[in-house]
Amino acid sequence: MSDQPVSYSVLHQRAMERLGPPTVLIDHAFRIVHLSASAGRYLRHVGGEPSHHLLTLVNPALRADLRATAHEALKKDQTVQSKPMPFPDGGQSVQLRIAVSPFHDTDTSQHLLLVVFEELHGKNGGTAKTKQELLDLISSTDILTVLVDGSMRVKWFTPQAVRLFDLKPADAGEGRPLQDLPHRLIYPDLLNDVYESFKSLRVIEREIKATDKHWYLTKIRPYRSADDRIEGVIMNFVDISERVKAQEALREGVERLRLIAENTKDFAIISMDPTGHVTGWNRAAELIFGYSEDDMQGQTLDRIFTPEDRASGRPAEELRLACEQGHAEDERWHLRKDGSRFYCSGVVYPLMDGELKGYAKIARDLTDKCLEDYQQQSVLERWKETNVLKDQFIAIMSHELRHPLNLIQLNMELLARSPEIRTDPKAVAALDAVRRAVHNQSQIIEDLLDLSRVQTGKLKLQVEPVPVQLILHTVLDAVSTQAREAGVTLHGPRHDTDTANLIVHGDASRIEQIVWNLLSNAIKFTPTGGTVTVTLAREGDEARIDVQDTGVGIPSEAIEKVFTMFGQVERHTQGNHNGLGIGLALVEQLAQAHGGRVRAQSPGEGLGSTFTIWLPLAGHESPQEDHPMPSSSGTLEGLRLLLVDDSEEIVSMLATLCEMEGAQVHTALDGQQALELLESFDFDILITDLGMPVMDGYTLLTRLRSGSRNADIPAIALTGYGYSEKAQLVGFTDQLCKPVPMKRLLEKLTEAVTQRRTA
Template structure:
C-alpha cells in the first residue's frame, strides 16, 4: 500500500525556504508558512496588505528602491541579494533573496525565494528534500497535477535563481533521478539524462569523477555531508565548474536509503578567480590607484598604487564610501556626472580633485567602469586613477611661461614696429634733401661724389629699416604676398641693378648667368627681387674687396634653383644652420662686414617659405667662400605673364599742395622738392592748423602725416572729405607706420594713397602727376 503523499499546498507551505509571490509593485499576494514563522507574522497579516519593502530595514529599503527593484526590472532576475528583514518583534533577520520576474497571461508577478543566511546549509538540504517529495508526489498523484505543478514552479524558482540542480540515488535499487534544473544547467532538454546510461555522471571530467565518488563514500561512512568541486562538459562543448553538496538518509540499521545531491554552477566564480589570480600581480604592482566598490559605492578592494597615491592603508578604508577622497560638493557633482555617463556610454572618464590622508590636495585622471558577471548582472564598479598633480602643475607653469613669452614676443614686435617708425621719421627729410641735391647740377666732382655716397648710404639705411619691419611681419604672420605670374630672369635683373652700387663700392666682380629657358614663377615680384638682393648684398658685405660674386639660376625638375656664390670669408660647418636665425652674425665676420643687423638672411628664409620654397647655405669652412641656394616651385600656368610695367607718368606742374607734418625738417625739405618741380606749397605743423590752411589755400593735393599733435591725420582726412567738398582733393598719407592695417585704416579714413617714410620723391611726383587741375 502506497504511503500518503503530501499535497502541493503542504509542500508550498512547509518548504525549507521562504516563498513569496508579489505583484509587479512588490505587494504580497501569497506567502508560505515558513516565511511567516521566520518573521513572526500570520499569512493573513501580509497577504494583500503589505509590500515587500515594508519588511526591510531602513538601509534595505533604500537599496530596494535604488538598486534591487531597478535591476530586477532591467535583468528579469536578481540572485542572492543579502538584505536585513525586520521581525515582528523588531530584531533583524539576515536573508538571502532570489527573485524572478514572471508574466502569466496579462499580469506580471515576482516570484521570490528567501533563505536565512545563518541556516543556509540546513535550508538547502530541506529544499532538496522538499524537491524530492514534490517529484514523488507528481509521480504518485496525477489527480493533483495542477496543484503540484504550482508547487514545483515555486520551488524551482529558488533553484533556477541560484543556478542549482538536484539529483538522487537509491543504492539498493540503483535508481537515479535528475532534476530538470540540473539538465538545464548542463544545456540539455528535460529527460535527456534518463536516456544516458550514466546520466549526469557521464559528463563529469574523469579526473574529477574519482574525487566525487570518494567524497560521497566518505560521507556515507561517517554519516556526514559532502562538499566537492568538479568539472562537467556542457552541451556547448565547454568545460564548466560545479560545486556538489549532499547527504544521505538511512534505515534503522544505518544502511543508506537514498543519497541526495545538490549541484551549484560555480563557473563564473571559478573564471573570476582565475582572472583575479592572473591579474593579482598587475593589480598590486600597478602604479595607478585601483579602487573597487560595490553597488552602494563602498570600497571592497584597494591596491598598493592607491595606498601610495592617497596615503591610506588598505585595511583602513575597506567598507568605507569612495566619496571619502573628495569634498562633499565635489562628491555630489562626480556622482551625478558619473551616473549619467555610465548610463549613456558605459564608461565615465574625467579629471578629479582628491584629498590625501594628510589633507593635501591633488588631481587625478580617472576612468570608471561597471563590473558585471557573465549574465550581465552589475555588482560593482572599478575606478582606475592616475595622479597627474605634478603634470598639471608643470602644465600650468608652462602656460605661464608661454604667456610670458607671448607677451615678450608681442612687446618685441611692437618695439620693432615703433623703432622702424621712429627711424623713418628722420629718413624722410634726408630723402627730400637728397632729391634737392639730385635736382641741382654741381661742377665740383667732390660734391657729386658726396651726393652719391649720401644716396647709397640712405638706401642702405632704408633697406635696414624695411628688413627689420618685414621680418617682424613674417614672425607675426602678417606679411601678405601679392603673387603674379612672372619670369625669373626679370627679378634677377632687377636685383642685380639694385645691388650694383654695393658691389661696385667694394670693387667686386659680379657675374650673372640667366636660365637657358624662360622660367615662370607664381610669386610677389617685389619679394622675389628682395630675396635675391639680400643674398647679393650679404655676399658683398662678407667678401673682401676685389672678390668674386656670381648669380645663376636653372631648372631642376619642377623647381627653379637660384644660386649666389662668393669668394668671401666662408661659414664654419657648425654655423650653417644658424645663419638664417634672427639677428645672427658670425663673430669672426664682425670686423670684416659692412654692418647690418643680422636679419637679411632671416628675411630670405621667411620669404622663401611663404612662397612654398626653401633656402640653404653651403660652405667648406672659414676662408672658402659661401653658397646660398633658393628653391622655388615653378608656375603650373601655361600662358605668358602679363606686362606690369608702369607707364612713365605725365609731368604736371602748378599744383597747390599742402604738407602737414610735425617734423619741420621733413615738411620743409619736401616742400622745397615739390617747389623745384614747379608746385605751389604751404606747410602746417599740427592737425588743426592744417585744416585751417586747407580751408584758406584750397589745395589740389594734401600730404598728411598720421601722428600729428592736436588732431591726427586720420581725423584731418575725414573732416576734409566731410567739410571742404574734399572729393576732388588728392589726399596722400606719408607716415612712419607702414603695416597692412595702417594702410587699411588710411583708406577707410578717406586717403587716396599711403606712402611709408622715407618716400621716394619721384614716386610721389608720379601720384601728383595723375591729379588734374
C-alpha cells in the first residue's frame, strides 16, 4: 500500500467507475476514446481488422437505438434518451435505456459525446415500459388528447390532436402555453374550464362544435402521476357528429309528430302532470270542449265532467285506473264551456319513465254518431237496459278505438322506414314498444268482439278434423318471443305417437285462440326465471290440455271469478299486467262452444296456477292436408291501387306506405269519388273502408260488380267492427280489421293479385 496521498478527484473518479452506470466516451466520429470498466458487457470484439468505432463494437441488439439517439443528441446539442428496450443479460432480459450527452471540454477544446447505459430495475423499469406502451396505445386511437402541466403548458398530445389544435412536435418538448395555442373549437371557455378542472379536481364534460361543423364530446379532467400527485390536466375530444345528427333528426321527427297532434281536428290530445293538472291542450281540444289552452293551463279536467260524474269522483278514478291497468277507457257525457252536453269517447294513458311523469288523454266527440245510432237517446242508459245495445256499444267502441290505433300503426310504419330512425337504437326500441302496444290493444278489441259473438250465438265455427298436438306447437312457436322477453322458460308436450293421433272436431283457429290466451296469460303472470309447461294427454274420450305455470298464483276465493267477463282478479306481478278480464272468459265460452270444458286450479298466491281444457275427441282421422298460401313477392312494383277511406289522415299515410313499396296509388274519400275513378281508370285492386259518408263501402262494391270497367278486380274491405258477413255477400274478396299492420296488408295484396293472375 502506497503512502503517497491520493487526491479526492481521483477517488471520485474511481467511485464513479465502480458504482456508476457503464459509460463510453466517444468523439463525433463515434470513435471510442475512453470507456468505464463495466461498459464492456455491452460491447463485443469482432473478427477482422481491430476497430475503435463504437457502432461496430456495440451489441447488435443496441446498435439501431444507439445510432438514432447519438445522431439526435448531435443535432439538438442536448441530452437525448432512447426508449427502454429489452437486452439479454446472462440468460435474462433486462430493460436498458441509452442516454447520449454532448460534452464540450473547455480546457482541451474537444467536443465529445458521453454514452450512458442505464439498466432499469424492478418497478421503475416496468412502470416506464407500461407508461410508454399506454402512451403508444392512446396515440394509435382516434381520440384527440392533449396533456398540459400545472402551468398550463403543453406536455404531450396524440397525433390526432392536430385536427383541432395548431400543434407541432416541438410544442410538447418546449412546453408551449395553452393560451397561445390556436384551435378550431367554438369554445371561448376552454382555458377557464382547464383552470377550473385543475383547481377543483373535478371532471368537466361538454359537447362542443368546431368551425368545420363537427361536434366533439369534450372531457377535461385532472391528471394524476404514479405517486398520486396532480401534475396537470388531460383533455379528450371524441367526434360525436353522427350521434348529434341522428339526435337532431329524431328531434325533428318528434317535432313533426307534435305539430300533427296539435293541429289534428278530430282528436283532442291533452297532457297532464302527475297531479292531473293540464300541461298541454291541442287545437282539437279547444274545438271539442270550447276552452282555450290558456283557460285550461294548470287546471284539472273536472270542469269538462258532468256534475254527477264530479260528485262520484270520476275524474280522479279515471287517472287511478290508468295507473293500475295501463290505460283507462270510457265513453260518457261531458260538458262544454257553454254548458252544453256532448257524448265523448276517450282513453287515458299514464306516461312512465321509471316513475309516473304524467298522463295523456285522447278524446273524440261522438255525439252525432251516438244520436243517430240510438235515436237521440242516452247511450249509457240504453246500453245498461238491453243486451242488444251492449253489443252495439262494443262494436262502436271497437271502431272508434281502431281508428286512432290505425293512425298510430301507419305513423309507426312511416317512421320505421326512415334511415335516421333505423340507425338509432333508442328510436328502434321506442318503435318496437309502440308496435307491441298497438298489437296488444288490437287483441283486446278482438277478444271483446269474439266474446260478444259467442254470447249472442253469432260466432260460427268452421269445423274440421284438428290435430291437437300440431295446434299446441304452432301456438308455442307464436308465443316464444313473448316468453323470451319476459325471461320465462317454455316447455311443450313431448312428441309421441299417442298424443300425435289425438284429433278433435273443431275450428282450428278458435282452438289456437283458446291455447294462445292461456299461454299468454301464464307468461304474463309468471315472474322472470319462471317456467310455463304445456302437456297433452288422452283422458277417456277427451283430449286434455294442461297449461301449468310457476307464477303468482290465484287466491282461493278468486278461483271461481277468473272466467267471468270483466271479472279481473287482482294478481301481484313484477309489472302492471292486469287487463280487462276478457281473455279467460272467452276461453271458457269457446271451449263450451266445442262441447268441452275448462278448469282453473292454484294452491294459492305465489304458488303458480294450472288451467286445464278438455275437448271431445273425434277419433284417429288424419288431419286434412295444408294448402300453402301463394308466396308473396314482397313488393307492389307497378300495382295500380285505389284506396278509399273517409279519413284524410289514414288514406294519406296508407297511400304513402304503398307508394314506398312501388305501387301506383289513387285515393278517394267516399264511395262516390271512388266510382268516378273506377269508371275512368283501370286498377289492379281496390281497398276501401266500409263505413263512410255519401256512399259506404257496401254500396260502392255492389255498383262496381254490376258495372263493366274494373268489375272483376279484387276488393279488400277495411273494417273497424270486426269480420262482416255482409261484406262477403256483396263481393269483397277479403277483409282486414283496423289497425292494419303493413306486413299483413302487403301479404293480402300480393295474395289477391296472384290469385287473379293465375285464375
